[in-house]
Amino acid sequence: MNQNLLIWDLWLPLVINFCLSIFVYCMTVRLIPKLTDKFLKANLFGIDVNKKSRNKVPEAFGVVVGCIYLLALFFFIPVPFGRTFISDDNFPHHEFVELIAAMLSICCMLLLGFADDVLDLAWRYKLLFPSVASLPILMVYFVNFNSTIIMVPLPARAWLGAASVNLGMFYYLYMLLTTVFCTNAINILAGVNGLEAGQALVIACSVTVFNFIELAGPLYKTHQFSLYLMLPFIAATAALLKHNWYPSKVFVGDTFCYFAGMTFAAVGILGHFSKTMMLFFVPQIFNFVYSVPQLFHFVPCPRHRMPRLNKAGLLEASRFQVSTQNMPFLSRFILKVFSLFGLIDRQDESKMAQVNNMTLINLILIWCGPMREDKLTMALLLVQVSCSCIAFMIRYPLASYFYDVPVM
């Protein structure tokens, strides 16, 4: 790359973005405490059930974080295109529309998330909203790339008789499902102070590291685009985490989970690394699969599955009751398999069994024993960080065994 181009096109926008991110952090950190009263007055609060005090904690602060993030990006819009204004190059409309469409999807998800927090909408909307909000980015993907070909891993090529497969419409379905998954995944792995913002921060940092590594590669443009969205996101989320950390002074709300999920989905899809992105979501994927028996009511599912506060002030796994007599075959089978792998803790009583609710949070509590809430969040974030490390190992040294060209 030309030395001049390298500075103007690659690093200057990133440096400006970084400065803007510092501004986002400072503004968010200062604005959150100023708005708590407004939220309480607007009846937007939750009760922190894992505290003895059971204080009202203002809820849905994702909307504040998301708005500051969007406003910062609005001011950033002209920056990546600065050089084309003063040179005679054609204006890169296709790059411009990517940025605008990503913001539109994020803004739409933020609006729907906040509406959900305020109005407490039905469950079906949690699947409908992200599907609709993702349409602008899918449309831009279709117009700008429309690449629906995936590489087949080397060992499978002889079997399939091809080095690549064109998934066509199914690739769009996959991207749509990715969006729905991302927007809900963080929401499902939640319920402990600082966990939602913490996991989003770890994922965002992992994506950022990945983007910086790939800046040296041939697809540097798309990774630069991803960084534009990720750096201010890290700043906004870090500021939120500061106030959301144990003991939480504010709650993030569904708004934040939707906002974060859509940002990751937009970055993964338009940055062409939706598969690598999924590697950073392994704890969420595990938590979702682990929760399936309860979510689909194959085994009983109580209204809340959060850990509960014991008398020592520590959190311990919450449990559901199941009758050991007349247990349907499917439930019996699931409990058998799960206990074979040490994934559940079953305490049999006369006619009933007490089994822990199937979430990653409860699993950690069963494996490590009861602990204080902040220790639990730390443990869960440690799992997230470890999974990101493993993801990098899969993505770099291991992928070369399965693919002869770099994968996305």
Next chain:
Amino acid sequence: MNQNLLIWDLWLPLVINFCLSIFVYCMTVRLIPKLTDKFLKANLFGIDVNKKSRNKVPEAFGVVVGCIYLLALFFFIPVPFGRTFISDDNFPHHEFVELIAAMLSICCMLLLGFADDVLDLAWRYKLLFPSVASLPILMVYFVNFNSTIIMVPLPARAWLGAASVNLGMFYYLYMLLTTVFCTNAINILAGVNGLEAGQALVIACSVTVFNFIELAGPLYKTHQFSLYLMLPFIAATAALLKHNWYPSKVFVGDTFCYFAGMTFAAVGILGHFSKTMMLFFVPQIFNFVYSVPQLFHFVPCPRHRMPRLNKAGLLEASRFQVSTQNMPFLSRFILKVFSLFGLIDRQDESKMAQVNNMTLINLILIWCGPMREDKLTMALLLVQVSCSCIAFMIRYPLASYFYDVPVM
């Protein structure tokens, strides 16, 4: 124009947009009553002060209307570009980004409006929010057109020595102020059942008629773009008006006023007819100028300036008190000038004078006498319709005396 092109490019997207608009109307009409309980439960309600019953009326339904409108537009995104998918033409990224940027500005304004309704934010945000939310459309205007030249009217040309003037940066400032004005104008002319939605509907219909006339002209593309946004807006607003009409079952909230204002601003700016758009806002401009002495506290301004219910169940003009002794020169001058033009009704008592609050609503009540709320809304909408008719007269027969080329 080629016959084939005419059908494919011009009319087919409009017909699809029209069908989508019918769907928007049906869906909005049905969804609003279903959501009233949710809004009341979320503490989003207002008291209808112009009714004896003083019922709780759910507030901020602009968010429902706006979300349905946006979702419909999301599904519409691919339609105008359908032909380029099956032909070998280059994809018109510049048109694509206009649509996406307009939606981004509208979505952002909807989010900020809803946040304002829920959290009841300070006054300064009412100026800040639209300024920021308009950045995407201004950026697209800069990239796609960057035409900051305005035609000078014929009589002024000899004096200025030029047929056109390049306003440069000031044109962008003008567009920014237009956006701030549009988003707040409807909000200021409000307080009577059905008025906000009604005036927005009249303006939208006027814009639509104008666009259809101009479809035959050389700039048909931009007017077609405007229609894409206007037809579903008319549908959504008509549905809202059905429930917001006297006696209101729902209130529209700041959300709707912001949403409507930003939609008009986006259409006016990206459709290149921001000056014609202002002609349709004459009642709002009059109301704003008329309100200035109170808004800037040159004369006293009570907290609410809405008309009040008299004992006969009719609405009459609300009033403010002003001391006739020691009245500052500026107040005395303003009241003198206004009463010279018959714009205020002043009732002098011993040391005080009772003057009507300076809004178009109160002015109508003074000119026509007390009337029932729905009659008042009808009268105000009639004013709006008359002003639109005058606007068309200014725009078409009159403009040819002042300009030798069509103006925008």
